[in-house]
Amino acid sequence: MSAEYERLKKCLSCIREKTDFVPKTAIVLGSGLGALADEIDIACEVDYHDIDGFPIPTVSGHKGRFIFGYIGKIPVVIMQGRVHYYEGYSMRDVVLPIRLMRMMGGKILFLTNAAGGVNPSFAAGDFMLIRDQISNFLPSPLIGENVCELGVRFPDMSEIYDKRLSSTVKDVAKELGIPLREGVYVQLSGPNYESPQEVKMCRLLGGDAVGMSTACEAIAAVHCGFKVCGISCITNLACGITDAPLSHKEVSESAARVAPLFKKLITESVIKTANLKG
Numbered sequence: 001m002s003a004e005y006e007r008l009k010k011c012l013s014c015i016r017e018k019t020d021f022v023p024k025t026a027i028v029l030g031s032g033l034g035a036l037a038d039e040i041d042i043a044c045e046v047d048y049h050d051i052d053g054f055p056i057p058t059v060s061g062h063k064g065r066f067i068f069g070y071i072g073k074i075p076v077v078i079m080q081g082r083v084h085y086y087e088g089y090s091m092r093d094v095v096l097p098i099r100l101m102r103m104m105g106g107k108i109l110f111l112t113n114a115a116g117g118v119n120p121s122f123a124a125g126d127f128m129l130i131r132d133q134i135s136n137f138l139p140s141p142l143i144g145e146n147v148c149e150l151g152v153r154f155p156d157m158s159e160i161y162d163k164r165l166s167s168t169v170k171d172v173a174k175e176l177g178i179p180l181r182e183g184v185y186v187q188l189s190g191p192n193y194e195s196p197q198e199v200k201m202c203r204l205l206g207g208d209a210v211g212m213s214t215a216c217e218a219i220a221a222v223h224c225g226f227k228v229c230g231i232s233c234i235t236n237l238a239c240g241i242t243d244a245p246l247s248h249k250e251v252s253e254s255a256a257r258v259a260p261l262f263k264k265l266i267t268e269s270v271i272k273t274a275n276l277k278g
């Protein structure tokens with residue numbers, strides 16, 4: 001057994017001591033987007049501190065717990081708080097929770113984040129469905145011994161964000177009258193925000209939004225067999241697109257402002273995607 005799989009099994013058994021809940025859909029909530037947890041008919045909560053070997057978030061605005069419960073009739077697990085590479089964790093640590101949620105039984109994964117808009121036609125408060133991503137400014141989370149119990153050594157990444165899920169989310173947004181952009185997410189390491197020239201580079205590469213999470217999680221998720229859907233909340237225009245300096249406070253406040261609409265979009269999307277046949 002690979003060492004990482006052994007570690008994951010230990011984490012899973014800590015969770016199984018507290019609950020035997022089997023989620024269908026797993027959801028990762030980005031900065032300031034934690035309010036979605038209010039919509040859940042909660043069955044159980046597990047604090048990250050109670051899971052041996054689990055990476056603990058250090059950033060303010062990121063809580064640290066799994067919430068198990070129901071959205072409509074759909075069994076879900078929500079990660080309220082995630083860890084980032086910039087916190088000093090290894091990529092393996094950063095994606096451990098994703099793999100763990102797959103081992104709990106999750107089949108569909110919703111990744112959400114706060115991101116800076118690189119596409120000049122975007123505005124703060126927009127939502128962007130992630131069509132594809134650029135992740136190679138950071139090491140792959142799959143470097144090192146392959147966790148062969150979860151997936152293959154050289155996984156295909158031709159459709160990281162599942163087209164059927166994406167098209168369902170677009171339908172939901174249309175039905176709810178919520179404008180939804182679509183584009184390419186670029187992950188950079190952070191924790192500093194980008195320079196104006198770095199933002200220009202992201203745009204030249206075909207990026208529409210930039211952030212410090214998600215892409216590495218999506219790679220690990222595809223590797224272990226999740227169907228993945230990604231939605232960014234554009235909390236600000238990236239540096240240089242406007243002259244306004246950026247702050248974490250502004251990002252968190254902007255996410256909190258659109259949280260009610262975001263909640264609606266995710267809630268309905270979780271229900272619709274879980275009910276897709278096949």
Ligand code: HPA
Pocket residue numbers: 114115116117193194210211212235236237238239246251
């Ligand atoms: N850059 C990187 N990450 C971010 C930003 C940004 O402008 N806004 C929110 N997360």
